[in-house]
Amino acid sequence: MTEDIPEKLALRRDKLRDALIAAAEDAVTTRGLSGLKARDLAAAAGCALGAIYNVFDDLDELVLRVNQRTLAMLERALNAGEAAADPAQELLRLARAYLAFARREEKRWRALFEHRLPPARDPPGWYVVDLDRLFGRLEAPLAHLLPKAEPAARAQLARTLFSAVHGVVTLGMEEKLAPTPAATLNAQLDGFVGMIAAGLAPRKT
Amino acid sequence: MTEDIPEKLALRRDKLRDALIAAAEDAVTTRGLSGLKARDLAAAAGCALGAIYNVFDDLDELVLRVNQRTLAMLERALNAGEAAADPAQELLRLARAYLAFARREEKRWRALFEHRLPPARDPPGWYVVDLDRLFGRLEAPLAHLLPKAEPAARAQLARTLFSAVHGVVTLGMEEKLAPTPAATLNAQLDGFVGMIAAGLAPRKT
Numbered sequence A, B: 001m002t003e004d005i006p007e008k009l010a011l012r013r014d015k016l017r018d019a020l021i022a023a024a025e026d027a028v029t030t031r032g033l034s035g036l037k038a039r040d041l042a043a044a045a046g047c048a049l050g051a052i053y054n055v056f057d058d059l060d061e062l063v064l065r066v067n068q069r070t071l072a073m074l075e076r077a078l079n080a081g082e083a084a085a086d087p088a089q090e091l092l093r094l095a096r097a098y099l100a101f102a103r104r105e106e107k108r109w110r111a112l113f114e115h116r117l118p119p120a121r122d123p124p125g126w127y128v129v130d131l132d133r134l135f136g137r138l139e140a141p142l143a144h145l146l147p148k149a150e151p152a153a154r155a156q157l158a159r160t161l162f163s164a165v166h167g168v169v170t171l172g173m174e175e176k177l178a179p180t181p182a183a184t185l186n187a188q189l190d191g192f193v194g195m196i197a198a199g200l201a202p203r204k205t
Helices: A004-031 A038-045 A049-055 A059-080 A087-104 A106-114 A125-145 A151-173 A182-200 B004-031 B038-045 B049-055 B059-080 B087-104 B106-114 B125-145 B151-173 B182-200
Strands: none
Touching: A004 A038, A004 A049, A004 A059, A004 A106, A038 A049, A059 A087, A059 A106, A059 A125, A087 A106, A087 A125, A087 A151, A087 A182, A106 A151, A125 A151, A125 A182, A151 A182, A151 B151, A151 B182, A182 B151, A182 B182, B004 B038, B004 B049, B004 B059, B004 B106, B038 B049, B059 B087, B059 B106, B059 B125, B087 B106, B087 B125, B087 B151, B087 B182, B106 B151, B125 B151, B125 B182, B151 B182
């Protein structure tokens, strides 16, 4: 009998964690990251405010758990279409899938980038593992384009290219620099990825 | 005598506007955009809270006035170095100057992108004129690389390339995707701009 108690406690703990992550996910997807308030989450999960900090280190951990789910959704979205055999076409397919995901899941996608850890605090290992796996997805077509590149250089290039595509997607969606209707942004992104693939392809000089 | 009154009022109005812009600029550069509070600005400018709305349409206009000053600073920073004759070198020089500006003026630089107008509200003409002039700076080396491109296509390409460079700079500075020491980000940006210039240069096939 006494042996069951820690197990029951652990179960209750897990249930509370899940309920709080679900409540946080709901807040982020409906109101955005700035709409996430600890008090509301506790109310939605039916616990005291302080109980949040019994099952999470802090609100940052809770947000990162939601963002981890978003990374998983993004990974599924990138894997949904069939990979193109031509690496330039595959980069284009991935970039288009990224833009489509950002449009479809705008609030939770924004939360990935709006959330910032305090300075000098590293993201936890479980988050980094998922992030790195996602980037592995981008490294495959780069391996075809640059067969001689070192894996570390390729990993970094994948992050650079993602950042560039992300810049085009985010400033385009916000129409920060000029009015950018959806069709214009689509064309901009296609042209940009084509240019990148051309810049990477071996030159026939 | 009576004719002087409107003039005096206009002068006082201008003084108050300047004082409020200066207070807002101070708040943005020290605490960031999220640290800007109307009450503090009124206190700093020595006016009633409601007086802000006699001289500005709303807080958005006041933020855009601060951002306009940031655009002017950025323009001066891009013009500070000597333009390189080679267009690929010139793109590299501009990208490096952009990264240096973002590092040096991080808070006011962030405010350019963190501030968002309500949906369906266009930025005012005086802001757009300054933004377009800044992009003209980027179009010059593109005109050398792509002499046959239509001006509208070149204007759009300048915005696409800026967005891409901005993505690399911002995600790199935030170390969003991987630990990114300053030297790594410098190398990443150089490699990226080199790739872009190679992708744009006419192919000798």
